[in-house]
Amino acid sequence: MDARTSDAARPVLEAPDIARVLTRIAHEIVERAKGADDVVLLGIPTRGVFLARRLAARLEEITGKPGRIPVGSLDITMYRDDLRLRPARALARTEIPDDGIDGRLVVLVDDVLFSGRTIRAALDALGDIGRPRAVQLAVLVDRGHRELPIRADYVGKNLPTSLRETVKVQLTEEDGRDSVLLGLRETTPADGK
Amino acid sequence: MKRHLISAADLSRDDAVLILDTAEELARLADRPIKKLPTLRGRTVVNLFFEDSTRTRISFEAAAKRLSADVINFSAKGSSVSKGESLKDTALTLEAMGADAVVIRHHASGAPHRLATSGWINGAVVNAGDGTHEHPTQALLDAFTVRRHLSPAASGVGQDLAGRRITIVGDVLHSRVARSNVHLLSTLGAEVTLVAPPTLVPFGVESWPCEVSYDLDAVVGKTDAVMMLRVQRERMNAAFFPTEREYARRYGLDGDRMARMPEHAIVMHPGPMNRGMEITAEVADSDRCTAVEQVANGVSIRMAVLYLLLGGNESAVAAARTEESK
Numbered sequence: 001m002d003a004r005t006s007d008a009a010r011p012v013l014e015a016p017d018i019a020r021v022l023t024r025i026a027h028e029i030v031e032r033a034k035g036a037d038d039v040v041l042l043g044i045p046t047r048g049v050f051l052a053r054r055l056a057a058r059l060e061e062i063t064g065k066p067g068r069i070p071v072g073s074l075d076i077t078m079y080r081d082d083l084r085l086r087p088a089r090a091l092a093r094t095e096i097p098d099d100g101i102d103g104r105l106v107v108l109v110d111d112v113l114f115s116g117r118t119i120r121a122a123l124d125a126l127g128d129i130g131r132p133r134a135v136q137l138a139v140l141v142d143r144g145h146r147e148l149p150i151r152a153d154y155v156g157k158n159l160p161t162s163l164r165e166t167v168k169v170q171l172t173e174e175d176g177r178d179s180v181l182l183g184l185r186e187t188t189p190a191d192g193k
Numbered sequence: 194m195k196r197h198l199i200s201a202a203d204l205s206r207d208d209a210v211l212i213l214d215t216a217e218e219l220a221r222l223a224d225r226p227i228k229k230l231p232t233l234r235g236r237t238v239v240n241l242f243f244e245d246s247t248r249t250r251i252s253f254e255a256a257a258k259r260l261s262a263d264v265i266n267f268s269a270k271g272s273s274v275s276k277g278e279s280l281k282d283t284a285l286t287l288e289a290m291g292a293d294a295v296v297i298r299h300h301a302s303g304a305p306h307r308l309a310t311s312g313w314i315n316g317a318v319v320n321a322g323d324g325t326h327e328h329p330t331q332a333l334l335d336a337f338t339v340r341r342h343l344s345p346a347a348s349g350v351g352q353d354l355a356g357r358r359i360t361i362v363g364d365v366l367h368s369r370v371a372r373s374n375v376h377l378l379s380t381l382g383a384e385v386t387l388v389a390p391p392t393l394v395p396f397g398v399e400s401w402p403c404e405v406s407y408d409l410d411a412v413v414g415k416t417d418a419v420m421m422l423r424v425q426r427e428r429m430n431a432a433f434f435p436t437e438r439e440y441a442r443r444y445g446l447d448g449d450r451m452a453r454m455p456e457h458a459i460v461m462h463p464g465p466m467n468r469g470m471e472i473t474a475e476v477a478d479s480d481r482c483t484a485v486e487q488v489a490n491g492v493s494i495r496m497a498v499l500y501l502l503l504g505g506n507e508s509a510v511a512a513a514r515t516e517e518s519k
Contacts, residue, residue: 078231087505088500
């Protein structure tokens, strides 16, 4: 996506903003789940996984239970509805915490919520893994343009965008820095995110 | 649009590593309550078997079903082939039924290639063993097994087999498994040594990317994996060695030879095993023998191959894409 994002991409969230936003989401999760006792965080690769780990660290701080919040990852590649539009993709890791997800509150974590198709695929994938008590969704950025009846429970930042714009999340673990960049698409292929 | 897996020699290092990595992720499916993915829903995979096979056919069938493809099994016995139907007419029939992929095993070397390049069918062709030519998915699952055992960190994801010493012992002449393995393992950077009686070393082996030795004892001490080949009695129409006992003594793997292998080295066998011939029961039943594990890995590898060939709008394996332009 980098190549298609013009140089004029401007940051809409910087590292301190991202840190603040994640702390807020962690507090909201604790509040809504009344203590986060049965919460399982599942990040959607690639960047959702790093966000899920950061959220888990904050939840452990807030609830004072170090190492007690299960975190995992959920690769949705095999469940995508656009597989036949592109060459088969390499798979990412699915890592379900040892205690599983049955009867737990699963919070899916992703970087950008756009069409909602990724989350639809994630819900299908979850159904093959177990039966959670409930599923919620936390995203760093909601950029709108939903194509399915899906919404997020926890949103870092609502970012109204046009379809000509790109939203690029950078995280230290993958990109060396924390930021959310808003840029312009140079060409306009229908893109997944 | 065509995408095929005919020969292990067509795979580049990156293709091979992509297949192994994909298989590594798919292998984790085995631990889940629902061992199924919806990825190939509505696709039809035909298993076209002109030669007897249990594990390869079942393995492809399990792989296709775990990816939710529809599977049609076609074996030459009891079909129109026994009434004299040609490969071409069989292929046209399958095409009319809308096969998205044809997994073919044939007693004639080159049959899968003919099927893939003839224009008879539009689907992908996967070679499941042709004559004494190639058996690429077996080589892939062998490489996968070696990588899992020898690179324990993260099961070796992203890595090749650079510098690993792998010895292939036995009936190389009749072995499509050996041929595919030599190509694939050398592509992945491993040093391959063939060990066989001179009568069972194929003509033209000098051009293969491997060493040849006639003495198993000289090689066994410095190898990371020993791959025992089955002595293929059904393909032996001449006397290739004096007696079975002599073969077993010189080229069979027994407890003594296994004890001289390095601590970490594994013993592999593509199956079916002739116990007492190329491998003793003691070795076959030891912890170091990966034969059963290879069968399990076979399903993951075949899922990976079917997914990468059929999962997208074009093949994710570059070698298979270039086949298109041939």
